Amino acid sequence: MKIRYLKNKEINLKSWDNCISNSFNGILYAYSWYLDILSEGWEALVYDDYKIVMPLTKKTKKGFSYLSQPFFTQQLGVFSSEKLNAEIVENFYKSIPRKYLLIDINFNSFNKINFQNVEKNIRKTYLLDLIQDYECIKKNYSKNAKKNIKKANKYGITIRNSVVPNDLINLFKENVNLKEFKEKEYNNIRKLMSIARRKKIGMFYSAYTKENNLCGASFFISIRNRVFYLFTASSKEGREKSAMFSLIDNFIKSNSRKNLTLDFEGSNVEGIERFYRGFGSIPSYYTNVRKNKLPKFIKFFMKF
Structure with a gap:
């Protein structure tokens, strides 16, 4: 599948937001206006005229480019208005430009992560059907x-x-x-x-x-x-x-x-987690993916 890498100014924001709105797994955090606030200059991976997309929430530190999860964006990853399977998610992951030497991002709960050679951490949010x-x-x-x-x-x-x-x-x-x-x-x-x-x-x-x-x-x-x-x-x-x-x-x-479904957004703090569970909410899981390709001396001297 041919996946295009787009810089921020190359993204058609109307087409992007239409994709998120029409995606079965579309979520607040992936809308362009939301990303514009929390990840200035974000970039994108796009397939077949915005039928499947993935935002790249980039940062730069000491001249090194990397991807990280911005505050107030619990999960991002791959969004699709059509089918979505583990192979497609992996193809998007492999299409991330090599210039990003550190990747530390959260895929969404509908993204099945089967690819190897990355550090994977399962995280959870709590949902309550109203x-x-x-x-x-x-x-x-x-x-x-x-x-x-x-x-x-x-x-x-x-x-x-x-x-x-x-x-x-x-x-x-x-x-x-x-x-x-x-x-x-x-x-x-x-x-x-x-x-x-x-x-x-x-x-x-x-x-x-x-x-x-x-x-x-x-x-x-x-x-x-x-x-x-x-x-x-x-x-x-x-x-x-x-x-x-x-x-x-x-x-x-x-x-x-x-x-409506109330999304408590989860927490790693036991007391807060217990507070969410106390209202009858149930856990929903998603995956954090981390891969660090920074040179060893950079890893040693800089905190990423």
């Missing part, structure tokens, strides 16, 4: 989740379906503040919030104490019948009063009986 009515969904909550929802109610936690974006970002900075997050990442999430609002696909929920203090907030994006739990934060008081249990429960109640 099509049933609220009472049916709630039956699958864990005892711990139900207990914490009651706890939040006891403390008078109230939930609203709005929040000022900067208030959510500041809440994150003050209470989470991941060291990997630089000002660039905060600017990117602001851009995502802004464009999601403009496209009317953004959803905001917030939790307040009895004293009307913001103690938790979340940003979701809803697209293609899937809602992504994209960015969230809670204060110390919010954690002590189980505010996020109440927030998610309220979100589920408000969006039950809709043809």
Whole structure:
């Protein structure tokens, strides 16, 4: 199969987005507007007039080009409006230009990875189908989740379906503040919030104490019948009063009986994973692929 490598300016964005929209495995992270924000200058592999595509989320460090998974893009890989099998996925992988000496990317859950000579790590997200009515969904909550929802109610936690974006970002900075997050990442999430609002696909929920203090907030994006739990934060008081249990429960109640799937986006932290499972969500698996062809002295002196 003849797969074309395209630089950013050579990509037909309309054809690209049509492919993602028509793909059986199309996902939020693969739309051009989303990639433009999170992976400036991204490139692409394209087959047969955009029937099958794969984004290349490139970076450069000390003159070396490499592919990595940008923040807020859980899984990418190969997307197709037609059939998709392990051989096609492998052909796309083998078409990645040789200039990328390090590859560290997540393929999507519909990409079967059979190729060898790479490091493969299975990762997971948690999905919750919202099509049933609220009472049916709630039956699958864990005892711990139900207990914490009651706890939040006891403390008078109230939930609203709005929040000022900067208030959510500041809440994150003050209470989470991941060291990997630089000002660039905060600017990117602001851009995502802004464009999601403009496209009317953004959803905001917030939790307040009895004293009307913001103690938790979340940003979701809803697209293609899937809602992504994209960015969230809670204060110390919010954690002590189980505010996020109440927030998610309220979100589920408000969006039950809709043809939607809530994607919690997964976590390697046991406590967070337990929180997601507590609402009856089930795991969905995808594969991280890593191959490092950097010269040995570069591997030794530089952290990639």
